């Protein structure tokens with residue numbers, strides 16, 4: 162059964178005993194998401210409007226941080242996220258992620274989680290969300306995207322999510338100069354991305370992680 166855990170920055174993550182895996186870094190969930198997906202993804206990618214695709218909606222933390230950022234900016238953001246195992250409402254209502262996102266955080270957090278699956282809805286200024294209830298390995302992205310948040314469980318735990326075939330599906334849905342960010346800097350992930358037409362850069366990671374990947378579609 163999923164367990165709520167408090168990470169080093171005080172923000173929550175979830176531990177999945179069956180996989181022996183956390184949803185985020187135990188060194189700081191909010192800190193990690195901000196560093197990888199916002200600072201090195203959202204801020205780096207200059208597309209306007211910005212179409213984002215996320216693998217693994219999970220707790221909605223990346224969606225929340227992106228919505229807050231979008232509402233404070235000028236770009237229209239369309240955020241599509243796929244999730245095979247939506248979390249129970251009781252665990253979602255226990256999450257403290259909105260404590261880290263200022264005054265507007267709670268309302269946006271609630272809107273993100275109460276929004277229906279499989280249709281696009283406006284959550285707040287400049288942020289539209291489409292949560293897809295589905296399996297990424299059988300339902301890869303169908304639209305066109307500028308920024309990919311690749312946030313599956315680790316390649317050791319779910320190798321089927323990180324294959325060359327899956328990155329080739331991602332590549333086909335990514336615009337030229339589109340950006341992919343992920344927390345795994347494993348050699349095989351790097352090679353698969355390169356084979357699928359991405360130029361891969363290794364960046365220093367957040368606390369507890371030596372390196373992360375940012376890849377740009379050729």
Ligand SMILES: C[S@@+](CC[C@H](N)C(=O)[O-])C[C@H]1O[C@@H](n2cnc3c(N)ncnc32)[C@H](O)[C@@H]1O
Nearest residue numbers: 217218219220221222223244245296297312314
């Ligand atoms: C590392 S967590 C994602 C964390 C999330 N981005 C967040 O902000 O909380 C990985 C997520 O991928 C989901 N997942 C696992 N297998 C999947 C699949 N085949 N298709 C779609 N989602 C999957 C898990 O249920 C989990 O929510």
